Amino acid sequence: MENLIREIIELDKQKRLELKSLENEKNKISSFLREKRLEIEKKYKAEADGIYQKRKNETEAIISKAKQDTEKAFKDSLKNLEVTFDEHREEWIKDLYAYCISYDEKDES
Numbered sequence: 001m002e003n004l005i006r007e008i009i010e011l012d013k014q015k016r017l018e019l020k021s022l023e024n025e026k027n028k029i030s031s032f033l034r035e036k037r038l039e040i041e042k043k044y045k046a047e048a049d050g051i052y053q054k055r056k057n058e059t060e061a062i063i064s065k066a067k068q069d070t071e072k073a074f075k076d077s078l079k080n081l082e083v084t085f086d087e088h089r090e091e092w093i094k095d096l097y098a099y100c101i102s103y104d105e106k107d108e109s
Helices: 002-108
Strands: none
Touching: none
């Protein structure tokens, strides 16, 4: 009987050691998983930042080109308007003068 009690105590001692070893392993796994999660998070955040920066650069390039095109179109339109004005200035002045004179004559009648 005494032998049986010693065996039970020894078995209990072994199982406690095994349990402690398994708990230590579990803690190591938890630490490992936390580290891997942070590593993966960091990797994907860097990847997302890269994608964001690339998209931002593309968008800025598109906006810059559109701005340049719009400014060029505006300058071309302004130049055309100035040319048209210069070509027809005298004619428009004469027409306005004639209109004003004829309008004045209608009022006097």
